[in-house]
Amino acid sequence: MSQSRLETPRLSDVIMQRMESMILEGSFKPGQRLPPERELATRFGVSRPSLREAIQKLAAKGLLTSRQGGGTFVSEQVGSSFSDPLLDLLANHNEFQYDLLEFRHSLEGLSAYYAALRSTPADKERLQARFEELRATYEDQDPVREAEADAAFHLAIAEAAHNVVLLHTIRGLFNLLEKNIVENLSLLFERDNSRSQLLAQHQALLDAILAGDGEQARKMSHQHLVYVEEGLLELSKRETRLERSLRRVQTSE
Numbered sequence: 001m002s003q004s005r006l007e008t009p010r011l012s013d014v015i016m017q018r019m020e021s022m023i024l025e026g027s028f029k030p031g032q033r034l035p036p037e038r039e040l041a042t043r044f045g046v047s048r049p050s051l052r053e054a055i056q057k058l059a060a061k062g063l064l065t066s067r068q069g070g071g072t073f074v075s076e077q078v079g080s081s082f083s084d085p086l087l088d089l090l091a092n093h094n095e096f097q098y099d100l101l102e103f104r105h106s107l108e109g110l111s112a113y114y115a116a117l118r119s120t121p122a123d124k125e126r127l128q129a130r131f132e133e134l135r136a137t138y139e140d141q142d143p144v145r146e147a148e149a150d151a152a153f154h155l156a157i158a159e160a161a162h163n164v165v166l167l168h169t170i171r172g173l174f175n176l177l178e179k180n181i182v183e184n185l186s187l188l189f190e191r192d193n194s195r196s197q198l199l200a201q202h203q204a205l206l207d208a209i210l211a212g213d214g215e216q217a218r219k220m221s222h223q224h225l226v227y228v229e230e231g232l233l234e235l236s237k238r239e240t241r242l243e244r245s246l247r248r249v250q251t252s253e
Helices: 011-025 037-044 048-060 084-091 094-118 121-140 143-160 164-172 174-188 194-210 214-252
Strands: 064-067 071-074
Touching: 011 048, 011 164, 037 048, 048 064, 094 143, 094 164, 094 194, 094 214, 121 143, 121 194, 143 164, 143 194, 194 214
Parallel strands: none
Antiparallel strands: 064 071
């Protein structure tokens, strides 16, 4: 009986698969410029022609893009879980912000749980750095910068969870998440002591992850989002009361 011949994979295919894994795990992020060919070839222990062939295959798949004189970049579309039209719809209709908060409860609670169980020393160092950046923005009291730092902190938690599906789902929502947080923070900061409350909640979440306590990390994530949701509901009711008062004044004139 004849046996089928085992084919040796092309070196460029092996390199391509390795780079695909690095994109999936977040080692190469959307929009990131790749290191120079010489550096990558040395890192993988291969020749530059083999590396170049792998890069061409990844570009054909839409995972990499080249810019004239500017190098090779990971496509911005990598990890985009939602189409642009849908993102625009969600971003421009505030009535759906509670749906987004509910979704965040599920995603971020799971991220915090796995980050506590799986985060490496390098992950923990990155989380601590993101938290310090967040703390610094609170001192400046700039809602936009605070939102960017807030979203970056939560994204770092997703990276530390080491689940590529979870990571890319959250990353796909990153721009929408930033806009949502900007709007939430702008409203919440109207409440007394909100900044100190939010910072304490993020600190408790970070402490639980660093301690490796998955259930506590999930609980702290949940409590943080409950605080945000309750605050927004309270402010929404206040706005409704003000609108009713204005209507009464206008009709009585």
